Amino acid sequence: MATVYRRGTTWWVRFQAGGVTTRRSAKTTRKAEAQAYLQRLLDEAASKARGDMPRHRFGEAVERYFVETSIKPKTRHCYGSSSRALQPSFGPLYLDEIDRRVIADFVGARKRTGVTDATIRRDLAFLSALCGMAMRWGWLETNPVASFSKRGLKESRPRTRFLKPEEFERLWAASSPEMRPALVLAVETGLRKDELFGLTISDVDLPRRELHLARTKTDSPRRVPLSDRAMETIKALLNAPGRPRSPYLICNPSGERYGDMKKGFANACRRAKIADLRWHDLRHTFASWFVQQDGDMYRLSRILGHASLQMTARYGHLRTSDLHAEIEKVARKRAQDRLITAPAEASPPPDQEASRRL
Template identity: 30%
Template sequence: MATIVKTPSGTWKALIRKTGWPATAKTFRTKRDAEDWSRRTEDEMVRGIYIQRGPAERMTVEVALARYLREVTPTKRESTQIGERKKALALTKHLGKYSLAALSAEIVAQYRDARLAGDDGADGKPVARSNNTVRLELALLSHLFTIAIKEWGIGLPFNPVSHIRRPAPGAGRNRRLTVPETQRLLAAVDAYSNPMFSWIVRGALETGMRLSEIAGLRLNQVDLQRRVIRLDHTKNSSPRTVPLTVAATQVFRNAMDNPLRPGETDLLFFGDPGKDGKRRPYMFDKAWTQAKLDAGLVDFRFHDLRHEAVSRFVEAGLSDQEVAAISGHKSMQMLKRYTHLRAEDLVAKLDKLKH
């Protein structure tokens, strides 16, 4: 049985001591509320479904996110850490004052809809976020609840994010390079003073590797004799070996034979020493922006080189499994989002079909 006593302040305190359960207490405004809670709680204990909600009622989303960023985020890749800190700012701004217990599926759904419709940006004007941005923010919030329930011992009956619809992933970009555009772009990057810029762009176009994968390459990852590059750290955390075309092999041979390479770094594409004296991957943001302007490709992104390369692999006759082995896509669905075949190129193949 629960013990219910009146406190000096006029409220009613219910205390439950039951074998096999920690002592549980809660204060209420009326004696009837205290009695109702006691009966409900003891019944849950008897049925083995009682959840101690006190910690969830006291911990806010803001406090929980701060703990997550402090304990969980540092175990992930640096690029992921940066992204999670940015997403946490948006979640804290809109949901930070709610307790974990008070954050319902309805409230999370309202957050989703507000972000998609356009909440206030830095200048106070409405800014609509993309489906992918909101989907990733919700993924972070969902994992926060998972960690809180499974590892922090926070008593919650369910994860509210799992009870709402997630925004569907975007259709993906379908920007392809025409032959004249490819010629203009390569001419622009070849004209840049630092040849590493050209090698990186040409390497991306020939291999379909991500910028982060190319920029972080070390000398021991490139095997010119076998014509492969070994990627140990990738976006999806699955190592893979990338085969090199004849053109790609020459690009990376030039990079490895770079006469200006300093002896203190094994980075294939190296930048100037920082204030700490360490060299980090070569950065070329300004050069890329200028090259696009010179080539008349204002709407083109560096990641579109990966789209172009993957599409060319398919056009060359490689199977989906072979292309996925090169690009690192784990699912055929994701691979198809990165593969865009030109309809005019398919016409010639259709003409070859026998009727």
């Protein structure tokens, strides 16, 4: 028997098809939406039983995608913007009508509106994710985005804005006392903003001088070593007079975690006369200082929690000491090769040598 039921605040569906009972979360708090979702699943099961291959429109796929996929809030927000941008071109179409020509027309239309190539690439990334999921559902046989060439769309250059040490000290001096510990830990650890403000006291291992991060962007736990300044800052936070009872290392007077310090950060930048700076640039600052002090790129990648060394390579241009050393090594070898291959000076004949002695 097909039915909808609630677990906590979320509605689930249960139905039987082909002798198999299926239970799925409708990922909604509304019963009507859960019932509509159940009906769609029943219709699909009936079509498969008849051997039919029902066609599904783009909008239907978008609706199901956001119901069934688990994506991070920031990604969901970006994909939501892309789905709205795609709707005028793809909304009336069945999924099997989307091909390279339709995609090319969409790209051309977006370019004419003046949006950047990076934005168009994000739109296509969502379309590709949607089509890939549709293939898993059995709604589509191939992903049309995979065969579309993006060579005409420039990739955005990664941002590598960072502060000089004297700029950071100026920013620190212009900041509120509540913000200063967060600023120091940002440039001393390279943590992402969510990682930093989500730090709990249990994440701190003072004897080992480490932070243990279980909740990361890449879902890969990692350990981050602590510098002397970071250690001093953490101890000051833990031992601050009147510190509220809170699991969070950085917390407001009520013991709650900060969502961010966007307004205070902007005010501090203005007072310090520092332009074009975002909070994430403090992470770039940590990486840049690390590389400029001849830090190892592989170790930097591990500290930052990058998924690949390619992401860390953006900081490689900041270190030239190893290049100078390599040039000197090559120059010395070239000089030695010249000495080895140079013709030896001819010895004078014996009679000339004798006349010289006379």
